[in-house]
Amino acid sequence: MVTADTIAAIATPYGQGAIGVIRLSGKDAFSIVKQYFRPAKGSFEPKLVRGYTLRYGEWWYQRELIDEVLISFFVQPHSYTGEDVVEISCHGSPYILNRTLESCLDAGARLAEPGEFTLRAFRNGKLDLGQAEAVADLIASESKAAHQIAMHQLKGHFSRELDEMRTQLIEFTGLLELELDFAEEDVEFADRSRFFELLDRIKHRLRTLIESFSLGNAIKNGVPVAILGAPNAGKSTLLNALLGEEKAIVSHIAGTTRDVIEDVITIDGIQFRFIDTAGLRKTSDEIEEIGIRKALERASKARIILYVFDVHASSQSEVHATYELIKEHAPDATILKVGNKADLVQDVEFLDGDILYISAKEKVGIDVLKKALVKEILREKRIDNQVIITNVRHLDALKKSITALEEAERGLRSGLSGELVAIDLRQALYHMGSITGQVVADDILGYIFANFCIGK
Ligand SMILES: Nc1nc2c(c(=O)[nH]1)N(C=O)[C@@H](CNc1ccc(C(=O)N[C@@H](CCC(=O)O)C(=O)O)cc1)CN2
Ligand SMILES: Nc1nc2c(ncn2[C@@H]2O[C@H](COP(=O)(O)OP(=O)(O)OP(=O)(O)O)[C@@H](O)[C@H]2O)c(=O)[nH]1
Numbered sequence: 206m207v208t209a210d211t212i213a214a215i216a217t218p219y220g221q222g223a224i225g226v227i228r229l230s231g232k233d234a235f236s237i238v239k240q241y242f243r244p245a246k247g248s249f250e251p252k253l254v255r256g257y258t259l260r261y262g263e264w265w266y267q268r269e270l271i272d273e274v275l276i277s278f279f280v281q282p283h284s285y286t287g288e289d290v291v292e293i294s295c296h297g298s299p300y301i302l303n304r305t306l307e308s309c310l311d312a313g314a315r316l317a318e319p320g321e322f323t324l325r326a327f328r329n330g331k332l333d334l335g336q337a338e339a340v341a342d343l344i345a346s347e348s349k350a351a352h353q354i355a356m357h358q359l360k361g362h363f364s365r366e367l368d369e370m371r372t373q374l375i376e377f378t379g380l381l382e383l384e385l386d387f388a389e390e391d392v393e394f395a396d397r398s399r400f401f402e403l404l405d406r407i408k409h410r411l412r413t414l415i416e417s418f419s420l421g422n423a424i425k426n427g428v429p430v431a432i433l434g435a436p437n438a439g440k441s442t443l444l445n446a447l448l449g450e451e452k453a454i455v456s457h458i459a460g461t462t463r464d465v466i467e468d469v470i471t472i473d474g475i476q477f478r479f480i481d482t483a484g485l486r487k488t489s490d491e492i493e494e495i496g497i498r499k500a501l502e503r504a505s506k507a508r509i510i511l512y513v514f515d516v517h518a519s520s521q522s523e524v525h526a527t528y529e530l531i532k533e534h535a536p537d538a539t540i541l542k543v544g545n546k547a548d549l550v551q552d553v554e555f556l557d558g559d560i561l562y563i564s565a566k567e568k569v570g571i572d573v574l575k576k577a578l579v580k581e582i583l584r585e586k587r588i589d590n591q592v593i594i595t596n597v598r599h600l601d602a603l604k605k606s607i608t609a610l611e612e613a614e615r616g617l618r619s620g621l622s623g624e625l626v627a628i629d630l631r632q633a634l635y636h637m638g639s640i641t642g643q644v645v646a647d648d649i650l651g652y653i654f655a656n657f658c659i660g661k
């Protein structure tokens with residue numbers, strides 16, 4: 206067990222709260238408590254601490270009664286970090302928390318780096334790297350879907366699957382390398398046809414994981430939905446109807462919205478990021494022109510585009526032309542056609558095809574539109590109980606693994622000797638292992654944990 210220097214941090218958010226927690230981890234955690242803690246009953250002996258116990262008493266520092274506190278004890282290796290851990294629960298006042306932290310630092314603890322508690326948990330084998338990253342995602346999750354994906358990963362499903370694939374590859378790679386020792390005898394220990402099968406299976410699975418990134422990333426950061434269309438189509442009215450608040454200015458004057466306006470809402474557990482934009486048209490107004498450029502730029506980054514047109518006022522050719530303009534700028538997005546101001550027409554037989562008719566102003570059809578958005582994101586996919594990757598680092602490692610596997614396959618097909626093929630396989634194994642952290646360089650660890658909160 207690694208028991209390094211003792212780290213300390215405030216583990217709760219900054220500001221006033223009912224309770225605030227200071228966390229200490231490392232070999233001096235209990236003796237630091239000894240210096241300032243006066244138990245309400247009995248005495249406190251670091252050596253006699255039992256894990257999973259709680260003590261009540263006072264925290265004194267520089268002759269000042271800082272607070273009444275509750276202290277939780279975890280004895281290594283049975284703690285989050287795997288080290289001796291202490292949690293001091295104070296009243297949630299910034300002054301109390303700062304003073305208590307100060308006292309711990311005064312006694313020799315060091316201020317923890319962001320993510321350092323979790324880094325220690327990783328180093329001590331409590332979590333693998335993928336799970337440690339899931340902890341950060343879990344804390345950041347703001348919707349049921351994002352929470353589900355992070356929790357699935359924290360529970361180690363992704364890691365287990367990678368481990369299984371790695372084990373199969375390692376076995377085969379070992380056999381290939383063994384052939385080297387019998388080079389003169391021209392033997393093949395590793396059954397080539399079974400190998401191609403294995404490679405196909407693993408590549409297919411890796412590809413599915415890679416494809417899941419687009420969904421995973423959208424869910425984690427909020428699915429970007431850009432609202433586009435001609436001026437006065439009712440885009441801002443639609444944004445307000447979706448959000449249920451008057452966020453954007455609405456007026457009968459064409460060209461009202463200039464800047465990009467955005468806000469998030471959660472629908473059926475999925476967070477959507479709605480982006481209202483300037484109406485698309487030819488204009489000589491310089492500022493409006495900038496707004497239109499921004500609109501098209503945001504269109505290119507959206508996953509879904511709500512193309513809003515006025516069923517009452519627009520001609521079929523206008524509707525078509527704007528649609529083509531949007532499509533050109535956002536070839537990868539799904540474009541949903543939304544025929545607005547349906548309240549102004551009697552029979553809606555304006556355009557054929559899959560058009561959603563709504564009245565943004567009268568809030569008619571908004572729920573159907575929301576359902577359509579959720580359906581578009583989930584399609585047939587379920588997000589519970591399956592691995593969905595959300596992390597660019599993982600995406601990168603998976604892509605590199607596939608490239609190496611393809612190289613190995615090419616080598617085998619062209620009759621390359623086993624030991625050379627094995628080099629590519631080791632490369633693939635390396636990249637797969639980098640996800641769970643079986644192989645990982647220190648600078649990568651530093652980069653990963655730097656993005657955590659302090660105290661985590
Ligand atoms: N107060 C508090 N709440 C918290 C945490 C924490 O550290 N402190 N957590 C942290 O962020 C999460 C819980 N994670 C934890 C994971 C493992 C252990 C732990 O003690 N593990 C031992 C126990 C196993 C056993 O029961 O024997 C171990 O792994 O050996 C503690 C917390 C969320 N809530
Ligand atoms: N009758 C009716 N009027 C609507 C509807 N939606 C919007 N309007 C009206 O259409 C006008 C333009 O609405 P906006 O939401 O500002 O249109 P926009 O697309 O954001 O326009 P720009 O920002 O100029 O591009 C306003 O007068 C709205 O009240 C609707 O469903 N029915």
Ligand SMILES: [Mg+2]
Nearest residue numbers: 440441461462
């Ligand atoms: Mg507008």
